Amino acid sequence: MADSREKLFSDFSPVGTGQWMEKVTADLKGADFEKKLVWKTNEGFKVKPFYRMEDLEGLKTTDNLPGEFPYLRGTKKDNVWLVRQNILADCPKTANAKALDILNKGIDSLEFSIKGEDVSAEFIETLLNDICAECVELNFSTCQSNVVELAQLLVAYFGKKSYDVTKLHGSINYDYFNQMLTKGKEKGNLVQTAKDLIEATKSLPFYRVITVNALSLNNAGSYISQELGYALAWGNEYLNLLVEAGITATAGAKKIKFNFGISSNYFLEIAKFRAARMLWANIVSSYKPACTRECPNTAEDEECRCAAKMKVHAETSTFNLTLFDAHVNLLRTQTETMSAALAGVDSLTVTPFDKTYQTPDDFSERIARNQQLLLKEESNFDKVVDPAAGSYYIENLTTSIAQQAWNLFLKVEDEGGFYAAVKAGSVQADINETGKARHIAVSSRKEILLGTNQFPNFNEKAGDKRPVNNNCCNEGDSCECTVPVLNFSRAASEFEALRLQTEAASHRPKAFMLTIGNLSMRQARAQFACNFLGCAGYETIDNLGFETVEEGVEASMEAKADIVVLCSSDDEYAENAVPAFKAVNNRAMFIIAGAPACMDTLKAEGIENFIHVRANVLDTLKQYNAKLGIK
Template sequence: MADKKEKLFSDFSPVSTEQWMEKVTADLKGADYEKKLVWKTNEGFKVKPFYRMEDIEGLATLNALPGEYPYLRGTRKNNNWLIRQEIRVTDPKEANAKALDLLNKGVDSLGFSINAKELSAEYIATLLEGVHAPAIELNFSTCQGHVVKLAELLVAYFDKKDYDVKELRGSINFDYYNKMLTKGKEKGDVVQIAKALLEAIQPLPYYRVLNVNALTLNNAGAYISQELGYALAWGNEYMQQLTEIGIPAGLIAKRIKFNFGVSSNYFMEIAKFRAARMLWANVVASYKPESLSDCENRGPNGECRCAGRMQVHAETSSYNLTLFDAHVNLLRTQTEAMSAALGGVNSMTVTPFDKTYQTPDEFSERMARNQQLLLKEESHFDKVVDPAAGSYYIENLTVSIAKQAWEIFLKVQEEGGFYAALKAGSVQKEINETGKNRHKAVAQRKEILLGTNQYPNFTEAANGKTPVGSTCCCGGNDNCEKDVQTLNFDRASSEFEALRLETEASGKRPKAFMLTIGNLAMRQARAQFACNFLACAGYEVVDNLGFPTVEEGVEAAMKAKADIVVLCSSDDEYAEYAVPAFKALNGRAMFIVAGAPANMDELKAAGIENFINVRSNVLETLKSYNAQLLK
């Protein structure tokens, strides 16, 4: 028997798509297939409940190979991404000590945020003392008006250290357009600054200095296709403006770095990175970049194809991080990190879980660092290149996202390019409208934030934690004068957090008592729903096993000093229980019916005003309750 080779599936006959559909249709029992099982994404395309081999037949993406043009499956033949950690430099000596410590803990990419006023040769030497630059990636950000000086200082420092410049990898985060999106300000001439920066950094061939910070769009709540479409237009703006003044296209493309965010939409994020590389390779190819002496990858007409290799840094999103139940942020960032790793990014930063309410401490930074180390050292995500390749689902997602993003890219080009679109405010308007729609979806629980608008921790208190806000270019508030419209960076959970903090600050924690009666299954389900609903505002909730009469339930609620009494039963039984319970309560507490019974109009006519159900706008409902209960 041990030598017998068995074909495990030889006894099973193949099942056609038609047979699958017959079974699905039967199980739906007359329900509409499109409405029940087909998901329409925020991006505007439809996702089927299952995919089969015929769904990928004819897709050009299947012909791609890792490390080969158009780089859909990656810009390299391995998946060894760099683990990056950010350091805000207040003192160069202290930052240096921290950097050296991080390098001993598994980090191989450092990001330094530098105070421009302190820039000097001595400052850079102190900051990088003992750091062997060829062994890691070094990334720097500073005031946009000082990036050229920073480049000159770095070149001088590395020259003095006598490093082989071909071994040095890193970036300077110059992004004129990002300042317009975040601060609403324009300062200087983007073309002249970029030209001077390219000239200054010329001795360091592998330093990327023209940045596309699409992370900004992600943190403002952009849909995936918007983030990608605008990122392509963003990068193309550099290409277009700088080639017009005579800078070679290949040189420009090799200096551009894309910084993307990663949301919790697991499979679509994997597809986004695959689509991004393919589309950018095509954008660069349209400029017919000339082959330089170091080019090893030439197209049929001698053009430089390696210029189209998209350099991608990914950072987990801040948009969906929460202040309450903050350790759930670890789950969010972990799946996001998985998406980025499987999507083949070049480097990654995992956002510490406590970023929403404090400057990340040593513990949260360690956890963020280890999330990536675990993916490498224990899960071996770095050992396989593009494991999503050939997946019926992800291959279709890749094509669908690419199409939607390309449409956005073309629309921006029709407006005159990314800069013109920013000046007109169309990019900001679209992203802010998306953010508004997503906030509404969170308010209605159509978009779930675990621990915030669904399944909150009933006993958690903020205990002084408050959301960390952003400051504008004037350093104080958002009322400073702006040249263009800016993006709104309110996190998805911000309004629920404000509601819950309002409850806590009032010193009055309303008590909600579940008056459970009648049908056992329905009263338990309704009680659980109501408890989760009301706890989102920080209310104390009291569940019960059930009462034989509504009068006994009301009496128990009054004995418990309840501020709210929630009637939990079946829709049919509300005709029997609702009005008697309401009358027995006699205005001594707020009365709520959990559900949307058919006789709701009759109950309203009897004076019952409050109903909570799956169609309720949770946020607006709780705001109105706070207005009544916290007086």
């Protein structure tokens, strides 16, 4: 069989890149290759339509092995990640009961959010009762002014229980800069608090207490390279401040943890996490962290390679979650989860699909857990380390993302570092500008949100559901921010506001498709128009076709249509548009589906409304709501 296989392949001569390009050029029939097939990413670099082995030449990423410096392929030699669920611990007894319950349902990492005033020994005792801290990763977040006290209480509790500290893994979420980015405030003494935290947890070698919450950038709509570039500057600022304060680079680096978001750009997200580990390892290495014990992971110059390991938690994004057709959120978060799992993160949280409009319930939390468990138990994603390695495409993406992020990192450093950038508001301005650009892309369908700006569920109603406001405060004079903040307006927010406006109106607009002429064109344009107008929550009525425009208009009036959409071919619009418009005679809004060559002529006849692929869907629908008296 082996000999037969070898003979089979020897029958085919190798095909070079030049030959592929000749074939592609011929198939393009004169169209520009760059414009037609080369994709320019939001990150600013170009992606080719195909890659070959020669595209790996010169890339050092292929020289790496899992668990080895600079950790591009992972900080460990397996792909086991922890399944995390967050618990709001308003009541310690209730939170404890919930934790014990979900620990039996596949969770092996918990995060407790505790109010500052609740931090006490009694609270911790009740919260962690019957939870084996050696068997589960425990993560905590609380008010910045109470993090040191929380750390001290946890150390005391673990000591009281006689736990083996080498088996205790977890984190305390202290992030001074995230408070500035999300709340617009500086609170406490950054360096002193960080030093006190490290001192308080020195007996817990695997507890990370300084956090880089780059997740906030992701949830504000950042591009992938921005999230990574700023995260590196963020972490470097902490490490630099700690070293200047007398903490060794080794101790400081081992206490820093990164929380990243995951967007829906599947392959770029895989590349992001691979690039992140590599870049952070090189940043830490530049501090020459000294190894303090005998360890097989020590470099020849006694440099501690363990300190260079990036500890990564990932969480699916909220920026692209939607209120309408909310179950589509499951599709988004599933692909995001797959990206992070394949990329080798240490732990992962899947955002419940209903978070946009309510506190997640038992059902949505269960589904979120199972999204990860399916990848582990049924798809075996935890069995293969860095399966993307060697992919011509992903290796090139990794290099490109790394370069873009590194350029941003250097820019921030040249301008005084991350703290100076946040204080000046340049980070916030950059991310908010990106968020604004993405909102525009969504409004014009250059970025698709299934169920929101494309293929909406026509018959769905929000009912009592209303979007949750995630911004730090309402705009106005009452804002107490001392520095600019990130804008967490979700990509779908403006479409949702428009659709809620329509739903609240006394009358739901009815759009009637006047289909006539060329069969394929009228069907295609009717479907396009239904989807277009359905994004505002209008009722749409499609039709098989009419013999004359008069017949179609009469049917639309019988249906009591508020909008009549003429759906036909461009050539037939020249003949049918004006008669149809006159037959409607202002009894309904008249729209043409398409942008025919005779558009200027039709406009001269008084026809104002055209919907087509180049139209801004959101702005157009806002205008239609205004014309229909919906406010």
